[in-house]
Amino acid sequence: MRIGIDIDGVVSDSYRAWVRELNQHFGTNILELKNYDLSVDFGVSWEEMGKFFEENVAYLFEIPEPMSGAKEGIERLLNKGHEITYVTARSVDQKEYTLNWMKKHKIPHEEILFTGLQSKVDYVLEWELEVMLEDYLGNAQEISEAGVPVLLLDASYNKGELPSGIIRCHDWQEVVKIIKNGSLN
Numbered sequence: 001m002r003i004g005i006d007i008d009g010v011v012s013d014s015y016r017a018w019v020r021e022l023n024q025h026f027g028t029n030i031l032e033l034k035n036y037d038l039s040v041d042f043g044v045s046w047e048e049m050g051k052f053f054e055e056n057v058a059y060l061f062e063i064p065e066p067m068s069g070a071k072e073g074i075e076r077l078l079n080k081g082h083e084i085t086y087v088t089a090r091s092v093d094q095k096e097y098t099l100n101w102m103k104k105h106k107i108p109h110e111e112i113l114f115t116g117l118q119s120k121v122d123y124v125l126e127w128e129l130e131v132m133l134e135d136y137l138g139n140a141q142e143i144s145e146a147g148v149p150v151l152l153l154d155a156s157y158n159k160g161e162l163p164s165g166i167i168r169c170h171d172w173q174e175v176v177k178i179i180k181n182g183s184l185n
């Protein structure tokens with residue numbers, strides 16, 4: 001099966017690391033993100049949040065640990081003969097940081113698509129991905145509406161009812177199990 005996998009919040013435990021850094025920077029004490037858009041929870045403008053990321057980009061992409069079970073899950077899927085394409089909203093300028101991080105944590109990778117501000121849907125369709133693993137509900141909805149099933153990795157910022165076509169997974173073990181059983185619909 002051709003599997004698409006998002007990076008931040010799915011392979012890289014980015015938000016945990018970023019929330020820690022942002023708390024330090026803004027003097028806040030946010031423990032759990034309620035919104036995918038960090039500027040909302042931290043009560044700052046989108047521009048201010050963007051500036052913080054721009055100024056610290058190398059560090060912020062280096063520090064996250066992998067999500068629990070991600071490396072093992074990816075290895076198991078590859079061993080079963082599945083093809084993995086990463087689809088990330090990071091920009092192509094962030095390719096080097098991303099590759100270095102993957103290497104550092106020994107995460108198997110071949111193709112990584114950097115969509116930047118473009119919709120992920122076009123990439124998912126063009127690359128004929130048969131399922132997408134995501135943590136952002138907005139992307140999950142768009143991809144699912146385009147006819148591609150989505151596995152949504154559970155997070156504090158993606159709670160709520162899901163439409164058919166999106167399956168909530170609580171951890172990587174569940175992701176692997178669902179793909180293995182072929183129970184996507």
Ligand SMILES: [Mg+2]
Nearest residue numbers: 006008009135
């Ligand atoms: Mg993500």
